[in-house]
Amino acid sequence: MSAPAVFFYLFGAAAVISALAMVLNVRNTVASAMSLVVTMISLAVVYVVLGAHLVAALQIMVYAGAIVVVFLFVVMLLNLRRDEFSQPRERLAKLAGVVFALGGAFAFLQLVPQSLPTVQAIPADFGSYAAVGRALYHDFVLPFEVSSLLLLAAIVGAVVLAKRRIS
């Protein structure tokens, strides 16, 4: 097994384990947020293995750097007490989980190998800053500009929502 494949399986397992730790940890929301950081950074390593270098850098900067920091800030601001799982729906959720897992595994084993393309050798500059930037500013320039409007609206909305009411 080559080094990239080892990294893929190692950090893929780390992402799944820390995602489970995030969802199953009911005692401490800060620990959940730290598990989310581990998931994001493991996924960044997986992205590098898959040739998505710009996406990996943005994953660390935006997700692990900005989004999780905002989560931690709000958790510490609100000083939360212990959380619990939703009791009335717990049995239903377990049943739905079993059905979903079995159905998903069946569909995965039956359908996926027949329809997926095999991975070819990829060019050296695939996923590089230059290649993604060229696509972003040539073919996808309108979505890029619209996303800036979305961010502006989100900033204004967040400030208005979180602002303390002054009567």
Add this chain to the structure above:
Amino acid sequence: MEIPLEHVIGLSAMLFAIGMVGALTRRNLIVILMSIELMLNGANLAFVGFARAWNSVDGHIFVLMVIVVAAAEVAVGLGIVIALFRNRESVNVEDVSLLRW
């Protein structure tokens, strides 16, 4: 050795399923938002895997758009959480049933 696309899609499906379980079973609004982030990351991983399989960077552009939407969603969602906590002294979703029919 190249990583087969099936394994990338399998990892992405696992992350998405874990995030969905978290969003459905937890009651803390902040953890529900984190689980939604996890689901978005599962979708991102599928985009990156298919982008490599088809040797096209268009999937990476979609991931960038998803990251932008996720950042906007977190900003507005946590703004709502703070406003909610200020009014109800709680972030438990079962204390917030104003719009329930």
